[in-house]
Amino acid sequence: TLPAGVANTTDPDGGNDSTSQITLTAAAPVNLAQDFGYQGPGSIGDTLFLDVDGDGVADTGEGISGVTVTLTGDFDGDGVDETVTTTTDADGNYLFEGLVVDDGTGAGVDYTVTVDPTDLPDGVTQTVDPDGTLDNTSDVTLTTATPANLDQDFGYEGDGSIGDTIFLDVNGDGL
Numbered sequence: 001t002l003p004a005g006v007a008n009t010t011d012p013d014g015g016n017d018s019t020s021q022i023t024l025t026a027a028a029p030v031n032l033a034q035d036f037g038y039q040g041p042g043s044i045g046d047t048l049f050l051d052v053d054g055d056g057v058a059d060t061g062e063g064i065s066g067v068t069v070t071l072t073g074d075f076d077g078d079g080v081d082e083t084v085t086t087t088t089d090a091d092g093n094y095l096f097e098g099l100v101v102d103d104g105t106g107a108g109v110d111y112t113v114t115v116d117p118t119d120l121p122d123g124v125t126q127t128v129d130p131d132g133t134l135d136n137t138s139d140v141t142l143t144t145a146t147p148a149n150l151d152q153d154f155g156y157e158g159d160g161s162i163g164d165t166i167f168l169d170v171n172g173d174g175l
Helices: none
Strands: 007-010 037-039 042-050 068-073 082-087 093-099 109-115 125-128 137-142 154-157
Touching: 042 109, 042 137, 068 093, 082 093, 093 109
Parallel strands: 042 154
Antiparallel strands: 007 037, 042 093, 068 082, 068 109, 109 137, 125 154
């Protein structure tokens, strides 16, 4: 009855075989430490970046660190959406792993990635959104055929600019 594709990662006797042998005694008639953990093969993530050169691609050094990213979806197949968060690292990267990819019907599992705009630098405007909506969110469906989506980039540009003219000062007057 577990979601399809999950693997046992934790069980009480350490065998990761979804079984545990226990003995109850008169002195210890209760054992409530029989926890079993499972993880799916799915993953979602990538980069939040300040698109300094305006090319729409996350380049080295453009990552935005310390931004909260939220993932919402039915992680355990019970029909109720759960929410988890992570924070972008020093390079602007984030990753959600161990996700369920099959809802039991073969249709896949839908997730929503959301960037917290209050964590972004002041004055930035979104220019890149994985689904093209420029709303700091993206909907992703993971399936057994496509268990990973690591192309969830969110790009931003500031409103400032620096520039002018480079010239050969033939007469040396600085103009």
